[in-house]
Amino acid sequence: KVLSLTPEQATTMRKREFGGIGESLRNLARITGETRCDRAAEVFDDPRVLDPLRAHRDCLNGQHANTFIPKVIAALRDYENHGDAASRDLAEFFWQTVMEHYLYAPGCVSTKEAFRGPDRQGANLTGVTGETCCTYNLLKLSRQLFEIEPRAAIADYQERALWNHILAQPEPVDGRVTYFLPMMTGAYKLQNRRNDCFWCCQASAMESHVKVGRLIYADVGGTVYVNQW
Numbered sequence: 001k002v003l004s005l006t007p008e009q010a011t012t013m014r015k016r017e018f019g020g021i022g023e024s025l026r027n028l029a030r031i032t033g034e035t036r037c038d039r040a041a042e043v044f045d046d047p048r049v050l051d052p053l054r055a056h057r058d059c060l061n062g063q064h065a066n067t068f069i070p071k072v073i074a075a076l077r078d079y080e081n082h083g084d085a086a087s088r089d090l091a092e093f094f095w096q097t098v099m100e101h102y103l104y105a106p107g108c109v110s111t112k113e114a115f116r117g118p119d120r121q122g123a124n125l126t127g128v129t130g131e132t133c134c135t136y137n138l139l140k141l142s143r144q145l146f147e148i149e150p151r152a153a154i155a156d157y158q159e160r161a162l163w164n165h166i167l168a169q170p171e172p173v174d175g176r177v178t179y180f181l182p183m184m185t186g187a188y189k190l191q192n193r194r195n196d197c198f199w200c201c202q203a204s205a206m207e208s209h210v211k212v213g214r215l216i217y218a219d220v221g222g223t224v225y226v227n228q229w
Helices: 007-014 019-033 034-044 047-054 063-080 084-101 132-148 154-162 202-206
Strands: 217-222 223-226
Touching: 019 034, 019 063, 034 063, 047 063, 047 084, 063 084, 063 132, 084 132, 132 154, 132 202, 132 217
Parallel strands: none
Antiparallel strands: 217 223
16 A cells, blocks of 8 residues: 555545645656655546546636646656656647637636636636646646657747746745736736735745746757747
């Protein structure tokens, strides 16, 4: 046994927002060579998310976006570790579906943390569009896909989301950050208070704003790519 959970308990656990634990366990498996880390990661693989994507079925509408995206990242790590072609295929299908049917102009997704669509962005222009954590994770997934197979479309997305969302997140004087990137006419960005709140998007911001140089250049298979000029 890796985790002492009944199937019912595992299903309940997978409904919650557990972030990148599956990915972290697969990273640990790569570093240590321990198969038990892979087995533990499999506990966090969510069939409700992964099975429709394997079948190339869009199951995104209404799903909590920042719970969803890390599960796809973890699946792609499985491809990187073991060459599981189905895991790469579902990640490719997910990325393309998001880009074509759920993306807002600045490169963000989600309305009040959930995917809304497909192709319904104009009906969902609110003050709580564009959760920053989702963009952080989409950029992470995009870098993974680019390092597997470099493509201009991925580099274009990276540039769009970095310049229009991530770099627009901080308040320039003292570095406080936003949770959402509002898309509604007349809405405005709200930054965190100094001492009495801590959002998930503040935590991802700690990483986002030291990663602005990621994928400006890339070395894939000995070829150097210049992705932003």
